[in-house]
Amino acid sequence: MSESPLMQAVPSTPGFRMIRTLGAIAMLSGLLVVLVFRWTEPIIAENQRIAIEKAVFQVVPGATQRVDVVLGADGMALATDAAGDGETVYAAFDEQGKLKGVALAAGAQGYQDVVKLLYGYDPACSCIRGIKILKMTETPGLGDKIAFDPGFLRNFEALSAVVNASGDGLTNPIKAVKHGHKQFAWEVDAISGATISSVAVANALNRSMQRMAPLIQRHRDALGEVAP
Amino acid sequence: MATLPHQQEKLGLDTFLRGLWEENPVFVMLLGMCPVLAVTNSTMNAIAMGLATTFVLVASSALISLLRNLIPKQVRIASYIVIIATFVTVVDYAIQAISLDLYNALGAFIQLIVANCVILGRAEAYASKQRLHTTLVNSLGMGAGFTVALLALGTVREVLGNGTLLGFQVMPANFEPWVVMILPPGGFFVLGSWLLLFAYIRQRRERRLLEQEGLSDAR
Numbered sequence: 001m002s003e004s005p006l007m008q009a010v011p012s013t014p015g016f017r018m019i020r021t022l023g024a025i026a027m028l029s030g031l032l033v034v035l036v037f038r039w040t041e042p043i044i045a046e047n048q049r050i051a052i053e054k055a056v057f058q059v060v061p062g063a064t065q066r067v068d069v070v071l072g073a074d075g076m077a078l079a080t081d082a083a084g085d086g087e088t089v090y091a092a093f094d095e096q097g098k099l100k101g102v103a104l105a106a107g108a109q110g111y112q113d114v115v116k117l118l119y120g121y122d123p124a125c126s127c128i129r130g131i132k133i134l135k136m137t138e139t140p141g142l143g144d145k146i147a148f149d150p151g152f153l154r155n156f157e158a159l160s161a162v163v164n165a166s167g168d169g170l171t172n173p174i175k176a177v178k179h180g181h182k183q184f185a186w187e188v189d190a191i192s193g194a195t196i197s198s199v200a201v202a203n204a205l206n207r208s209m210q211r212m213a214p215l216i217q218r219h220r221d222a223l224g225e226v227a228p
Numbered sequence: 229m230a231t232l233p234h235q236q237e238k239l240g241l242d243t244f245l246r247g248l249w250e251e252n253p254v255f256v257m258l259l260g261m262c263p264v265l266a267v268t269n270s271t272m273n274a275i276a277m278g279l280a281t282t283f284v285l286v287a288s289s290a291l292i293s294l295l296r297n298l299i300p301k302q303v304r305i306a307s308y309i310v311i312i313a314t315f316v317t318v319v320d321y322a323i324q325a326i327s328l329d330l331y332n333a334l335g336a337f338i339q340l341i342v343a344n345c346v347i348l349g350r351a352e353a354y355a356s357k358q359r360l361h362t363t364l365v366n367s368l369g370m371g372a373g374f375t376v377a378l379l380a381l382g383t384v385r386e387v388l389g390n391g392t393l394l395g396f397q398v399m400p401a402n403f404e405p406w407v408v409m410i411l412p413p414g415g416f417f418v419l420g421s422w423l424l425l426f427a428y429i430r431q432r433r434e435r436r437l438l439e440q441e442g443l444s445d446a447r
Contacts, residue, residue, distance in 0.1 A: 018303045025295070025307050029314035036318045043325040051328050135332065140269065141389070141407030 052118075056090045059120030059130035060101035063092030067226050071212065076219045078226065087212065092120070097227035101129055102216055108204035111196045113137040115146070117204060121161065121213065123220045127185070128159040128174075128205060136197075143197035152191050152198065160185035161209045163217050169210045176202035239362045247369030253346040254377030255426045260346040263337050264378060265415035271394050273333055274382025275375070280323065280338060282371025284315045285347050289355035289367035296356050308351040309342070316341045346374060377422075384418050385409045 057063050068079035072086020079088055090103040101122040107114050116135040119128055133147040146152060164171040172186040176199040179192035188205075190198035216223065237243065253259045263281070267273045288311050292299075299307045320338050324331045331338070341347070350370055355363045386392055389409030391399035399405075408414050 014300065014302070018300050021299055022303055022306060022310070025299075025310050029310050032314050033317050036321050040321040040325040044321070044328075047325065047328050137335075140410040141405065 052090070055118045055132045055134065056092055056103040056120075058132050059103050059118055060092035060122070061120075061129055062094050063100045063120075064095050065093045065097075065228050066103070067091045067093070067228055069223065069226060071215045071219065073215075076222050089212070089216075091223050091226060093227045099123070099220075099224040099227070102223065104208055104212055105134070106204040106208035108200045108207065110136060110200040111138050111143050115197065115200045115204060117201065119156065119205060119208075121209070121216060123216050123223070125158065126160065126162045126213070126217075128156050128161055128209070131156045131201065131205070133201075138194070138197045143194045145191050145194050146197045146201050149191055152189070155182070155188045158185065159188065159205070161205075161213050162186075163214050167214050167218070170206070170213060174202055174206040174209060237358055237362050237366075239365060243362055243365045244369035244372075247366065247371070247373040248376065249373075251370075252373040252377060252426075253349075253370055254374060255422060257346075257349075259349055260344045260374065261419075262340065263344065264381065265412065265419060267334055267337050268378055268381035268385055268415060268418075269389065269410045270333075270386045271379065271382045272330070274378040276323070276330055276334060277337065278371070278375025278378040280319045280334075281341055281344060281346070281374055282368070283319055284312060284341050284344075285350060285371045285374075286364065286367045287315045287318075288312045288347060289350050289363050290360060292351045292355040293358060293360045293363035299356075304356065305348075305352075308348060308356075312347055312351070313342050346370065380422055381415065381418050384421075385414055389414055 053066060056066050067090070069089055069091050070077045070079050070086045071089050074086075077086075087104070092100050092103055094100050101120045103118055103120050105116065105118050107116040109115075113136070115133065115138065117131050117133045119131040121127075122129045131153070136144065136147065138144045138146065159174065160172065161174060162171045163169070170186075172184065174186050174188065176188040176190045176195070177183075178195070179190050181187075182189035188198060188202040190202075247253065249256075251257060254261075254264055260281075263277055267277045288308070291311050292308060295307070316339060319341070323334065323338060350367055354366055358366070383393060386394075387398060388406045389411075391397060391403050391405045406414070409418070
């Protein structure tokens with residue numbers, strides 16, 4: 001096996017050779033990574049957009065269009081304008097451009113890690129219309145039922161979240177109760193064997209709604225006007 | 229670097245088959261146990277993980293085999309890791325582009341392919357000494373062996389733990405899934421059972437060979 005002509009031309013210390021080899025390999029790998037990144041970036045962004053869109057339409061029944069809006073203490077703005085700070089929410093409309101609800105992201109500590117979810121709030125009935133778990137690491141077979149257990153998901157067909165008289169929170173905080181003990185429209189019937197995960201969902205909804213429901217109600221008319 | 233001290237392997241069917249049976253990375257060499265136990269809770273995850281690992285294995289082995297005479301001995305491990313990490317990053321982006329659901333299901337284990345000792349083991353023990361075409365075939369065989377092993381675990385765990393195969397119901401409706409099979413202990417149970425089976429078959433084969441030899445000696 002003879003050496004390559006390049007190496008014979010440059011008689012160098014082993015240290016230099018090592019650095020040169022590592023440098024060349026690092027540059028080669030950097031080039032490869034950048035190429036792949038540039039190539040997949042738009043595809044990944046598109047995938048993420050579709051995933052969000054699908055989730056939004058799932059948690060707001062009847063919605064077919066969405067507009068991203070930033071809601072904050074100092075008012076409302078289109079996400080594209082990106083003025084002021086606040087939370088990005090997804091206003092969802094039906095085909096006639098009527099506001100069907102608002103989809104919001106929420107999260108709370110679950111059994112193993114944070115449970116992240118998207119839920120749909122309907123300002124007309126002051127209730128939550130649906131949830132979708134976006135990310136969780138709950139125990140398979142037990143805690144992960146929060147994502148698909150039909151009995152549990154029925155809690156969120158019309159979960160009451162009425163804004164209180166002073167307009168700074170909910171009249172009745174959303175909370176999880178033991179399986180089979182649901183009495184009121186703002187209570188979440190926990191899955192037996194998955195209480196911690198069920199409580200996490202209720203906590204996430206409560207914390208997010210306490211802050212956002214008053215804001216959404218205050219800007220309800222303005223939200224209806226941003227229809228696409 | 230003068231002539232290589234190592235014997236260049238001749239390309240044959242055995243070059244490929246060795247990874248599937250004789251030197252199966254999971255069942256015989258017991259390498260790369262972390263993803264084997266962690267992501268085999270469903271068949272789909274097992275297939276995806278197996279293919280991703282195979283791609284990284286083949287691509288990095290090929291590049292290492294090409295560069296084998298240029299990489300100084302002292303920095304070879306660092307070079308291998310950089311090369312492997314590059315292909316892992318490529319796979320990482322590719323899976324995100326193919327399916328976000330799959331990407332979320334596999335979690336951190338895609339990135340952890342970097343630390344999979346099957347790949348570094350191949351690089352050090354084979355790719356750094358053999359020519360490109362034998363390396364390609366050998367690493368393809370190893371990748372296939374790894375994928376088959378993941379599948380062997382994934383199918384059993386999904387069928388018993390969830391009553392489904394690739395998402396389709398295969399068990400009767402009144403079958404109560406053994407949840408433990410999807411949980412980490414189930415991985416150990418199933419892996420242990422497969423290892424038992426493999427060891428039993430190998431042992432029986434060796435005994436047969438011995439008996440045959442004994443007979444021919446007696447004659």
